[in-house]
Amino acid sequence: MSGPLRVLVIGAGPGGLCLAHALRREGVDVAVYERDASAHGRQQGYRLRVSPDGEQALRDCLPERNIGLLAATAGSWRDHEIAAYDEHLEAQWAPPLGDPRPDSAELISNVDRITLRQVLLGGLEDTVRFGKRFTGLEHDHGRVTAHFADGTSDTGDVLVAADGSRSRVRAVVRPGDEPRDLGVRTVFARIPRERAHAGGLAEVLQDRFTYVIGKQGHLGLMPMIFRTRPDVAGHTWPELRLEPAEDYYLGVFNIHREDLSISDSALHALSGTALRDLVLEHTANWHPALSEVFHHAEADSTFLAPLRVVPEVQPWEPGPVIGLGDAIHAMPPSGGVGANAAVQDARTLAAELTALARGELGLTDAVERYQREMAGYAGASVELSLRIARWSMKKLDLDEPDGGAR
Numbered sequence: 001m002s003g004p005l006r007v008l009v010i011g012a013g014p015g016g017l018c019l020a021h022a023l024r025r026e027g028v029d030v031a032v033y034e035r036d037a038s039a040h041g042r043q044q045g046y047r048l049r050v051s052p053d054g055e056q057a058l059r060d061c062l063p064e065r066n067i068g069l070l071a072a073t074a075g076s077w078r079d080h081e082i083a084a085y086d087e088h089l090e091a092q093w094a095p096p097l098g099d100p101r102p103d104s105a106e107l108i109s110n111v112d113r114i115t116l117r118q119v120l121l122g123g124l125e126d127t128v129r130f131g132k133r134f135t136g137l138e139h140d141h142g143r144v145t146a147h148f149a150d151g152t153s154d155t156g157d158v159l160v161a162a163d164g165s166r167s168r169v170r171a172v173v174r175p176g177d178e179p180r181d182l183g184v185r186t187v188f189a190r191i192p193r194e195r196a197h198a199g200g201l202a203e204v205l206q207d208r209f210t211y212v213i214g215k216q217g218h219l220g221l222m223p224m225i226f227r228t229r230p231d232v233a234g235h236t237w238p239e240l241r242l243e244p245a246e247d248y249y250l251g252v253f254n255i256h257r258e259d260l261s262i263s264d265s266a267l268h269a270l271s272g273t274a275l276r277d278l279v280l281e282h283t284a285n286w287h288p289a290l291s292e293v294f295h296h297a298e299a300d301s302t303f304l305a306p307l308r309v310v311p312e313v314q315p316w317e318p319g320p321v322i323g324l325g326d327a328i329h330a331m332p333p334s335g336g337v338g339a340n341a342a343v344q345d346a347r348t349l350a351a352e353l354t355a356l357a358r359g360e361l362g363l364t365d366a367v368e369r370y371q372r373e374m375a376g377y378a379g380a381s382v383e384l385s386l387r388i389a390r391w392s393m394k395k396l397d398l399d400e401p402d403g404g405a406r
């Protein structure tokens, strides 16, 4: 390396943005490139569970101001009241309804994904460039050049693939490393809490984290109850323009593609309204309290995702292109740990790249050390996610002798 270390990050998800904060704090030159046109306008907000390890990693990466705003807008509800039912609303495991535990204003145990992104962007205005879709890269004399769809490019010493489970960077440098399709199709929806309660959501389902394991399909309901509404808490940092958001439930419906009477391509073409109707159709024979849950869903925030996994976290060739978060260890959201692993990656990689920038380590050592540590917690996170997915879904393509290859 001839001059100071320059790091290019592709993707402004939780992993990429936390990495940028942690590197900037250490004075490392970093630029983040994001394909979205801006920080605003995404409909697919959903609730993210933050584990204690994830919370610690956020605290280690972020400036105090960002952490303060994240805590202020975090969910006040904690995952301590989890109940499981079958489709007849027979309790498989349901503790008696009790008073919620007292909230602690500093704890960050669940956050809204859109709010998280907007809070993470605070302080990175000159670091993140929107409207930059990565298309390819080149190596030249130990440096990496990233190319973008708008014809521009940038060159750095290191390029971090933080571009998610369908990573374009991974497709370029490790074709064939695509995460495996588990065969499960998931419909996610935001269900406004006030509307659901006014519409008669059964009391046993209110403000609880509920799993319903049906014979065909699995339904989940997870509350996002803001400690302070983001647009209100955001007055302390007006430049961020935190978007208004009401309390909601994240509604999830998982079904194996073999149990659907629609082809995959037709399924992917469905609108939010049609996806909501599909869930209603598949839960029509369930207990009425359960079959009505998706009636309350907002159509424009209802979306589909196939569940994918990298069953074993594989280190990449140690060098200037480094995988982070879902780009290297995609996992189903069943464990609520993917984003937590991504922010732990950010903390771990930032420490190694800082040592590299200071000349305390060479590039190969830095990347190997990062990947060794990452393989431990990320591997455990993948295992946990698969264990919960197996428990709730019974049928995953991964479990078939041919690995689900079709």
Ligand SMILES: Cc1cc2nc3c(=O)[nH]c(=O)nc-3n(C[C@H](O)[C@H](O)[C@H](O)COP(=O)(O)OP(=O)(O)OC[C@H]3O[C@@H](n4cnc5c(N)ncnc54)[C@H](O)[C@@H]3O)c2cc1C
Pocket (backbone or CB within 6 Å): 010, 011, 012, 013, 014, 015, 016, 033, 034, 035, 036, 046, 047, 048, 049, 050, 132, 133, 134, 135, 162, 163, 164, 165, 167, 168, 169, 188, 305, 324, 325, 326, 327, 333, 335, 336, 337, 338, 339, 340, 341, 342
């Ligand atoms: C409904 C749902 C619920 C979930 N719940 C939880 C939970 O409770 N807890 C948890 O820990 N995890 C959860 N997850 C998983 C979590 O969202 C992911 O693991 C996490 O977002 C991964 O972070 P990342 O930074 O690696 O990638 P991402 O968040 O996927 O971010 C990647 C970024 O890269 C950008 N990008 C993609 N391609 C390009 C390109 N070519 N050029 C430039 N930019 C590009 C994308 O626009 C995006 O902004 C959930 C996922 C879903 C879908």
